[in-house]
Amino acid sequence: MTQDLRTQLVEANHILFDQGVLDAFGHVSVRSDERPDRFLLARNMAPVLVTAEDVQEYDLDGRTSDRAPSYLERFIHAEIYRARPDVQAVVHSHSASVIPFGLSSTPMRPLFHMAGFLADGIARFEIRDVAGDATDLLVRDADLGAELAASLGEAPFALMRGHGSVAVAPSLPLAVYRAVYAEENAALQLRSMPLGDTVQLTVGEGRAAADTNAGQVGRAWDMWRRLAAARQQGLRAG
Ligand SMILES: [Zn+2]
Numbered sequence: 001m002t003q004d005l006r007t008q009l010v011e012a013n014h015i016l017f018d019q020g021v022l023d024a025f026g027h028v029s030v031r032s033d034e035r036p037d038r039f040l041l042a043r044n045m046a047p048v049l050v051t052a053e054d055v056q057e058y059d060l061d062g063r064t065s066d067r068a069p070s071y072l073e074r075f076i077h078a079e080i081y082r083a084r085p086d087v088q089a090v091v092h093s094h095s096a097s098v099i100p101f102g103l104s105s106t107p108m109r110p111l112f113h114m115a116g117f118l119a120d121g122i123a124r125f126e127i128r129d130v131a132g133d134a135t136d137l138l139v140r141d142a143d144l145g146a147e148l149a150a151s152l153g154e155a156p157f158a159l160m161r162g163h164g165s166v167a168v169a170p171s172l173p174l175a176v177y178r179a180v181y182a183e184e185n186a187a188l189q190l191r192s193m194p195l196g197d198t199v200q201l202t203v204g205e206g207r208a209a210a211d212t213n214a215g216q217v218g219r220a221w222d223m224w225r226r227l228a229a230a231r232q233q234g235l236r237a238g
Pocket of ligand 1: 093
């Protein structure tokens with residue numbers, strides 16, 4: 001496992017907290033660059049506090065040799081990596097603006113160019129359909145993870161009713177970007193709905209915008225990691 005990937009995963013944890021996508025909960029993972037049947041994920045802890053020593057390696061059954069406690073929902077990551085060889089990184093969050101669209105019959109739509117990737121599909125996962133009406137909503141085993149992965153299909157993003165969402169991408173910076181801008185898109189949709197009918201991106205517009213933005217992700221990443229690093233210094237000083 002390259003140290004670079006581990007470092008980048010730590011940065012991703014800090015960025016997603018700093019950008020308001022993760023709080024004390026939610027997690028981000030990246031597929032191993034040495035073994036495609038392994039992925040890296042922090043141990044069970046708040047993302048903003050993650051260091052390189054907290055990163056664990058998992059197999060696609062959600063097992064690790066590290067004895068520190070694991071996230072209960074590591075099966076989200078394991079089963080998406082199993083089902084989607086194209087996916088290199090996964091963000092699972094409970095970010096607030098997307099939650100209403102998991103509940104409502106009003107579909108979440110791709111509204112602006114920064115979220116053009118959403119034109120490729122916004123899936124929905126209803127845990128009641130597969131596990132009844134008395135779960136704690138968590139994807140806490142491999143079967144539920146596989147059902148979530150099946151609901152995600154080939155989409156880049158899935159709403160999880162009453163819970164949160166997942167964003168997936170062919171790179172870690174792009175998965176972070178998608179999680180940030182899915183939340184932003186949802187916030188914009190909530191803000192524009194009172195105005196009446198809205199115009200959404202076409203699939204063609206969304207894909208063209210996504211292609212353009214994929215080449216610009218480094219610009220956002222550089223800014224986000226510096227902002228997050230400044231916050232890390234503040235945390236250490238505190
Ligand atoms: Zn969750």
